[in-house]
Amino acid sequence: MRFSNPVFQRQWNTFRSNRRGYWSLWLFSILFALCLGAELIANDKPLVLSYQNELYFPVFTVYPETTFGGLFETEANYRDPFVKELIEQDGWIVWPVIPFSYDTINYDLSVPSPAPPSADNWLGTDDQGRDVLARILYGFRISVLFGLILALASSVIGIAVGAVQGYYGGWTDLAGQRFIEIWSSMPILYLIIILSSFVVPNFWWLLLIMLLFSWMTLVDLVRAEFLRCRNLDYVRAARALGVSAPVIMFRHMLPNAMVATLTFLPFILNGAIVTLTTLDFIGFGLPPGSPSLGELLGQGKANLHAPWLGISAFVSLALILSLLIFIGEAVRDAFDPRKYLQ
Amino acid sequence: MSRLEIRNLSVRFGADQPPVVDEVSLTLTAGRMLALVGESGSGKSVTALSILRLLPPQASVRAEAMTLDDEDILHLPENALRGLRGGRVGMVFQEPLSALNPLHTVEKQINESLAIHQGLSRHAARQRTLELLHQVHLPEPDTMLARYPHQLSGGQRQRVMIALALANNPSVLIADEPTTALDVTVQAGILDLLKQLQTELGLAVLLITHDLGVVARYAEDIAVMHRGRIVETGATEQVLAAPQDEYTRHLLAAEPGGEPPVPDPERPVHLQTRDLQVRFIQQRHGLFARKQYFHAVDGVDLTLRRGETLGVVGESGSGKSTLALAVLRLLESQGEIRLEDTRLDTLRGNRQLRPWRARMQVVFQDPWSTLNPRMTVGQIIEEGLKVHQRHLPQAEREQAVATMLTEVGLPADCRHRYPHEFSGGQRQRIAIARALILRPALLILDEPTSALDRSVQHQVLELLRDLQARHALSYVFISHDLKLVRAISHELIVMRHGKALESGPTEAIFRAPQHDYTRSLIDAAFSTERKYQVAF
Numbered sequence: 001m002r003f004s005n006p007v008f009q010r011q012w013n014t015f016r017s018n019r020r021g022y023w024s025l026w027l028f029s030i031l032f033a034l035c036l037g038a039e040l041i042a043n044d045k046p047l048v049l050s051y052q053n054e055l056y057f058p059v060f061t062v063y064p065e066t067t068f069g070g071l072f073e074t075e076a077n078y079r080d081p082f083v084k085e086l087i088e089q090d091g092w093i094v095w096p097v098i099p100f101s102y103d104t105i106n107y108d109l110s111v112p113s114p115a116p117p118s119a120d121n122w123l124g125t126d127d128q129g130r131d132v133l134a135r136i137l138y139g140f141r142i143s144v145l146f147g148l149i150l151a152l153a154s155s156v157i158g159i160a161v162g163a164v165q166g167y168y169g170g171w172t173d174l175a176g177q178r179f180i181e182i183w184s185s186m187p188i189l190y191l192i193i194i195l196s197s198f199v200v201p202n203f204w205w206l207l208l209i210m211l212l213f214s215w216m217t218l219v220d221l222v223r224a225e226f227l228r229c230r231n232l233d234y235v236r237a238a239r240a241l242g243v244s245a246p247v248i249m250f251r252h253m254l255p256n257a258m259v260a261t262l263t264f265l266p267f268i269l270n271g272a273i274v275t276l277t278t279l280d281f282i283g284f285g286l287p288p289g290s291p292s293l294g295e296l297l298g299q300g301k302a303n304l305h306a307p308w309l310g311i312s313a314f315v316s317l318a319l320i321l322s323l324l325i326f327i328g329e330a331v332r333d334a335f336d337p338r339k340y341l342q
Numbered sequence: 343m344s345r346l347e348i349r350n351l352s353v354r355f356g357a358d359q360p361p362v363v364d365e366v367s368l369t370l371t372a373g374r375m376l377a378l379v380g381e382s383g384s385g386k387s388v389t390a391l392s393i394l395r396l397l398p399p400q401a402s403v404r405a406e407a408m409t410l411d412d413e414d415i416l417h418l419p420e421n422a423l424r425g426l427r428g429g430r431v432g433m434v435f436q437e438p439l440s441a442l443n444p445l446h447t448v449e450k451q452i453n454e455s456l457a458i459h460q461g462l463s464r465h466a467a468r469q470r471t472l473e474l475l476h477q478v479h480l481p482e483p484d485t486m487l488a489r490y491p492h493q494l495s496g497g498q499r500q501r502v503m504i505a506l507a508l509a510n511n512p513s514v515l516i517a518d519e520p521t522t523a524l525d526v527t528v529q530a531g532i533l534d535l536l537k538q539l540q541t542e543l544g545l546a547v548l549l550i551t552h553d554l555g556v557v558a559r560y561a562e563d564i565a566v567m568h569r570g571r572i573v574e575t576g577a578t579e580q581v582l583a584a585p586q587d588e589y590t591r592h593l594l595a596a597e598p599g600g601e602p603p604v605p606d607p608e609r610p611v612h613l614q615t616r617d618l619q620v621r622f623i624q625q626r627h628g629l630f631a632r633k634q635y636f637h638a639v640d641g642v643d644l645t646l647r648r649g650e651t652l653g654v655v656g657e658s659g660s661g662k663s664t665l666a667l668a669v670l671r672l673l674e675s676q677g678e679i680r681l682e683d684t685r686l687d688t689l690r691g692n693r694q695l696r697p698w699r700a701r702m703q704v705v706f707q708d709p710w711s712t713l714n715p716r717m718t719v720g721q722i723i724e725e726g727l728k729v730h731q732r733h734l735p736q737a738e739r740e741q742a743v744a745t746m747l748t749e750v751g752l753p754a755d756c757r758h759r760y761p762h763e764f765s766g767g768q769r770q771r772i773a774i775a776r777a778l779i780l781r782p783a784l785l786i787l788d789e790p791t792s793a794l795d796r797s798v799q800h801q802v803l804e805l806l807r808d809l810q811a812r813h814a815l816s817y818v819f820i821s822h823d824l825k826l827v828r829a830i831s832h833e834l835i836v837m838r839h840g841k842a843l844e845s846g847p848t849e850a851i852f853r854a855p856q857h858d859y860t861r862s863l864i865d866a867a868f869s870t871e872r873k874y875q876v877a878f
Contacts, residue, residue: 232711236667237776240670240672242726242730243725243729245692
């Protein structure tokens with residue numbers, strides 16, 4: 001129903017007519033889909049192997065080494081030449097394109113780590129001998145997921161607060177605005193640094209802490225939109241019908257505010273990714289060992305003699321941010337009423 | 343002597359579209375006014391805009407000939423056209439507030455045009471501007487110079503627009519619905535001014551309008567436009583007295599007339615207000631300063647009996663719409679509001695009011711903003727049922743919507759379509775259907791037809807009368823159009839500055855208005871008819 005909506009149709013057509021934004025959306029979706037399946041692309045476990053005419057899927061199931069005639073009851077280390085040999089004697093192994101996970105240390109390096117790009121490690125390794133490409137792939141996933149969840153959660157809160165302020169106006173609005181003014185003048189970065197010394201900052205903690213301060217972006221926009229819509233005739237008509245306030249806000253006013261929200265979403269996403277990278281870069285972000293673009297940038301700074309670290313991190317970061325900006329611009333054009341309402 | 347001659351003008355938007363203006367020929371003569379009449383969408387404005395090539399770039403303009411003072415203007419390059427615009431051809435638009443730059447003073451707006459076209463110095467331009475403001479009868483031209491558009495009233499703004507159009511001594515003046523956005527008493531002043539300038543300066547005036555009353559009173563010649571074609575043209579008196587074309591006759595017949603349905607003589611009082619006030623806090627000067635109130639509605643008493651129509655007339659800003667919102671309890675108000683036997687003003691909150699909401703409904707003025715563009719017509723109409731008859735099964739709800747649509751004269755299968763696919767008149771029908779689906783006994787109509795063409799207005803009026811007769815509905819009918827109000831209401835209230843100046847039976851007020859203001863309103867609305875009694 002929603003998609004046959006004429007307004008949406010026109011907006012979608014305008015969006016598509018912005019070629020750069022349209023292709024950016026495709027490219028971003030493909031990259032995102034790929035990194036969601038990062039385990040199938042970069043992993044130190046085989047995708048599938050055949051041993052004694054039986055198929056095994058090590059990526060999805062844990063098999064002890066004894067399954068393949070080994071000695072230990074722990075999970076098989078498939079990179080171990082001994083295990084490899086055991087399996088290949090009576091079967092075959094299919095490896096992912098990149099046979100390293102983000103935390104796999106390549107012990108076969110012929111040079112001290114960080115090792116430069118080679119046939120084994122396409123973008124080289126970092127200073128602990130871990131494959132850079134695998135880490136970028138996983139890091140991209142964490143960054144984008146973090147950004148998406150943060151952007152969605154802060155939009156939901158921001159819209160709800162803005163909607164209530166705009167719809168009721170008066171004292172509700174006044175109190176809300178003053179609170180936001182105070183809350184938004186807190187030094188966020190320091191607060192995060194202080195808070196991360198109280199708790200061990202994992203993914204969810206970071207998300208929660210950031211959410212405390214990022215929900216305010218949309219409040220003003222949504223509030224202004226609701227203040228405007230409050231006096232539209234169809235909103236008045238709905239009030240005259242006795243429709244309850246939450247229903248009016250959701251059904252009649254929110255679609256108008258969605259325009260502002262959707263336009264801002266890519267930019268909020270960008271902001272979230274950059275903040276996470278910053279925190280990782282200065283060492284207050286995700287726990288040590290997690291794949292992250294900020295940590296890779298930090299390594300690039302510490303190892304200037306290994307330029308592949310810095311360059312890889314820079315290019316991948318620049319790519320995500322540019323794609324999101326291009327998408328954001330196209331979305332903004334699509335929702336610009338001057339373009340679709342003639 | 344013919345000033346502007348257009349022969350077989352056609353305008354299309356896109357090659358595969360039908361022409362918006364189709365083979366139109368017009369001649370403007372010095373010292374005469376030609377009225378271009380037609381309903382909205384008939385191509386009047388496009389015709390006018392194509393003379394100065396002000397149409398969007400996708401429009402293709404074709405004509406056999408277009409000459410201004412025997413000089414071809416059809417093939418002029420863009421920079422020569424710029425000399426024409428605001429120079430030899432002056433233009434006055436419908437909405438003066440959006441046609442004037444809000445950040446410039448009156449002096450700057452006019453000086454700019456003088457500097458561009460005549461290269462006048464600051465001082466000379468100022469002199470000329472003063473002269474122009476005099477010419478358009480603006481009071482105190484000296485103080486007007488320094489004012490910004492928002493500091494002027496609607497009529498004053500339109501006078502500034504006319505001064506601007508006259509600045510460079512044009513030979514042709516195009517006025518595109520110059521009075522539609524203005525109050526009735528102001529309208530006459532502006533049109534009188536145009537007429538006077540036409541005779542004094544020997545201008546050829548093209549007046550675009552949909553108001554036949556205006557045409558009858560002011561224009562020497564008339565051209566009736568319908569679906570992009572000129573269907574009839576000639577001297578105004580002849581055409582209006584003996585219209586040849588079917589469509590012209592149809593337009594003339596669409597002037598509001600007729601009587602409201604006769605109500606039941608034993609009718610009880612349905613809605614009553616006593617000393618109703620709505621006030622807004624004006625900006626306070628300083629934290630401890632006393633609150634200053636602006637009274638939008640200032641002590642209005644009204645009584646409406648069941649099955650009757652109460653007309654509320656007044657100019658914009660008189661508090662008519664505020665009154666409607668207060669009665670509906672959509673705005674905070676003081677004073678008593680009584681619906682049937684219940685006092686509505688003591689009820690608080692949506693929960694207490696909800697049962698009463700089903701018994702009084704409202705239809706708003708603007709057919710474009712009254713329907714949510716993101717909902718289908720069916721969803722819009724059934725919303726009231728979803729609130730008040732929550733347990734009604736889906737099938738019965740659909741049935742009710744379909745019945746309602748047929749009742750307001752729309753096909754039942756249009757409920758799956760979106761509002762933008764409908765015309766203004768159809769949208770108002772949908773709004774009426776939304777209001778009536780709960781079977782209310784009281785309907786408040788806030789200028790329900792003022793955004794519609796006369797002939798569509800007529801149909802909506804017929805529909806309202808028909809519904810009233812069938813369901814014994816009570817109406818509060820708010821309008822600035824006295825002809826319309828006379829055709830529908832039993833009782834009348836004249837409002838000005840938030841107060842009810844006069845109230846009583848409609849015919850009594852029209853026959854013997856007690857108040858000067860009422861008299862001037864009636865004069866402004868009906869004076870045109872007296873001149874050409876034959877036509878109506």
